[in-house]
Amino acid sequence: xxxxxxxxxxxxxxxxxxxxxxxxxxxxxxxxxxxxxxxxxxxxxxxxxxxxxxxxxxxxxxxxxxxxxxxxxxxxxxxxxxxxxxxxxxxxxxxxxxxxxxxxxxxxxxxxxxxxxxxxxxxxxxxxxxxxxxxxxxxxxxxxxxxxxxxxxxxxxxxxxxxxxxxxxxxxxxxxxxxxxxxxxxxxxxxxxxxxxxxxxxxxxxxxxxxxxxxxxxxxxxxxxxxxxxxxxxxxxxxxxxxxxxxxxxxxxxxxxxxxxxxxxxxxxxxxxxxxxxxxxxxxxxxxxxxxxxxxxxxxxxxxxxxxxxxxxxxxxxxxxxxxxxxxxxxxxxxxxxxxxxxxxxxxxxxxxxxxxxxxxxxxxxxxxxxxxxxxxxxxxxxxxxxxxxxxxxxxxx
Numbered sequence: 035x036x037x038x039x040x041x042x043x044x045x046x047x048x049x050x051x052x053x054x055x056x057x058x059x060x061x062x063x064x065x066x067x068x069x070x071x072x073x074x075x076x077x078x079x080x081x082x083x084x085x086x087x088x089x090x091x092x093x094x095x096x097x098x099x100x101x102x103x104x105x106x107x108x109x110x111x112x113x114x115x116x117x118x119x120x121x122x123x124x125x126x127x128x129x130x131x132x133x134x135x136x137x138x139x140x141x142x143x144x145x146x147x148x149x150x151x152x153x154x155x156x157x158x159x160x161x162x163x164x165x166x167x168x169x170x171x172x173x174x175x176x177x178x179x180x181x182x183x184x185x186x187x188x189x190x191x192x193x194x195x196x197x198x199x200x201x202x203x204x205x206x207x208x209x210x211x212x213x214x215x216x217x218x219x220x221x222x223x224x225x226x227x228x229x230x231x232x233x234x235x236x237x238x239x240x241x242x243x244x245x246x247x248x249x250x251x252x253x254x255x256x257x258x259x260x261x262x263x264x265x266x267x268x269x270x271x272x273x274x275x276x277x278x279x280x281x282x283x284x285x286x287x288x289x290x291x292x293x294x295x296x297x298x299x300x301x302x303x304x305x306x307x308x309x310x311x312x313x314x315x316x317x318x319x320x321x322x323x324x325x326x327x328x329x330x331x332x333x334x335x336x337x338x339x340x341x342x343x344x345x346x347x348x349x350x351x352x353x354x355x356x357x358x359x360x361x362x363x364x365x366x367x368x369x370x371x372x373x374x375x376x377x378x379x380x381x382x383x384x385x386x387x388x389x390x391x392x393x394x395x396x397x398x399x400x401x402x403x404x405x406x407x408x409x410x411x412x413x414x415x416x417x418x419x420x421x422x423x424x425x426x427x428x429x430x431x432x
């Protein structure tokens with residue numbers, strides 16, 4: 035027969051169960067939902083670039099571009115092809131092998147490359163095209179980290195500088211205008227991204243605060259779902275979950291035993307009549323605290339109604355549970371109910387039974403309930419082990 039402290043593995047399994055009950059389920063880092071969000075961000079960046087290309091189309095109609103319709107369609111095809119390639123990588127989940135599966139830097143770099151390419155194909159209005167394109171690119175700049183932001187700005191300024199050098203090869207370039215536009219380009223790019231990051235950080239802080247409040251509310255709801263509001267002990271719902279787990283563990287392991295103890299506070303109605311319900315409620319809370327303090331963390335203290343409690347002692351045979359219930363009874367006898375009548379003491383009747391392999395939880399509970407009835411029938415302030423006449427009655431300390 036299993037002893038109370040002899041089976042460390044069984045205690046570990048019980049503790050593991052309690053951790054599993056209270057912990058949240060761990061989800062995969064990269065889910066299908068996250069991939070859909072990444073696809074949406076690629077589509078948003080592509081849409082921003084398409085708005086920019088629409089501006090270029092208007093300039094083409096007005097004769098302000100140095101390419102024809104075939105060239106413009108080729109530019110549009112190349113631009114969208116880059117985003118389609120990114121979308122394909124997300125669709126095939128190739129992006130998950132990268133350190134940044136969002137591919138934020140690559141997405142932004144391609145968008146700004148398209149914008150700067152178009153400036154080389156516009157006549158006098160190219161500064162307007164460059165700045166309007168950058169404005170559209172900034173709309174999708176919502177996932178760049180600090181280091182990525184620096185890399186992106188350096189890349190964009192470098193590519194823009196190369197276009198200036200490229201245009202100067204064909205003459206007619208006003209370097210003063212180029213310098214002014216370049217300064218404005220860099221200012222808009224850097225300040226726009228920084229402001230975007232500040233706003234995003236503010237939103238994230240607000241969301242984080244809201245999430246903390248939501249988590250606290252969920253934890254409170256979860257606690258109320260398994261706890262008795264008055265005493266803080268577990269409720270019947272959680273008790274049945276614990277018993278189901280203990281039964282499965284005992285059925286699976288032949289050397290594992292657990293014991294069920296039904297506890298009823300004696301003459302509780304009389305106590306309420308003498309001292310009032312406020313004192314009665316305090317006695318209930320005190321018993322829950324006493325039992326919880328004596329039992330181990332892997333054990334369970336549950337209130338199932340009125341003055342009736344159930345104790346589940348994992349990895350414990352009924353003979354070992356007898357000494358535990360005696361300690362609880364002794365501690366209860368030391369409880370002072372009221373300063374006006376310090377001699378008044380509370381006792382309890384306790385029915386004890388050990389789970390028997392392959393029986394239903396209901397059968398174990400019924401047997402413990404019968405043992406409790408026998409303890410009360412024999413005069414209360416008794417411990418009765420069900421169907422075991424060798425330890426049929428054990429008087430609690432008086």
